[in-house]
Amino acid sequence: MEESLLLQCAATMGVAMTPILELRGAIPFGLALGLPPGLVYIVSVLGNMIPVPAIMLFIRAIFRWLYRWPWWQSRLDRLVKRTHLKGRIVRKYRIPGLILLVAIPLPGTGAWTGALVATLFGIRMQIALPAILAGVLISGGVMTAVSLGLLSLWF
DSSP states (O other): OOHHHHHHHHHHHHHHHHHHTTTHHHHHHHTTOOOOOOHHHHHHHHHHHTHHHHHHHHHHHHHHHHHHSSSHHHHHHHHHHHHHHHTTHHHHHHHHHHHHHHHSSSSSSHHHHHOOOOOHOOHHHHHHHHHHHHHHHHHHHHHHHHHHOOOOOHH
C-alpha cells in the first residue's frame, strides 16, 4: 500500500515537472489515480516548481549552445517571439503580471513559461521565484477545484 502511494505521488510529481502538462495535467492525473486532493495539490506544486530554478539559471546558456545549429535557430527564434508575446502582461505589470501569467491555467502559461519570461525580461531569481510560486499556488487551487468539480459530475 505505501509503495503504491509513493509511486502514485512520484508519477504525479513527474507529470507536474514536464513542460506543457505541468500542474494542469498533474492535478487531474493524481486525482484520477485516487490520491487525496490535498496530497495531489502539494505534490503537484512541488513537482511544478522543481525545474524553475534550473530553467532560470541555464536557459540562456542552452539557447546559446543550440543557436550554433541552423536547425535550432528558427525554432528558438519562434519560441522567444511567442514568449515575448505571452510576456506582455509581465512587461507592463512586472511581478503581479508574472504571478498572473503563471496563475492562469491555460496552454502556454505556467511555471515553465513564467521562468522563461522572467529570464528574458531580466527579473532576478530572488524576485521571480516567489512570484512564480504564488502563481503556481493559485493555479493549483484553480485546477484542484475545477478537477474535483468535473470528477463529481462524472462519478
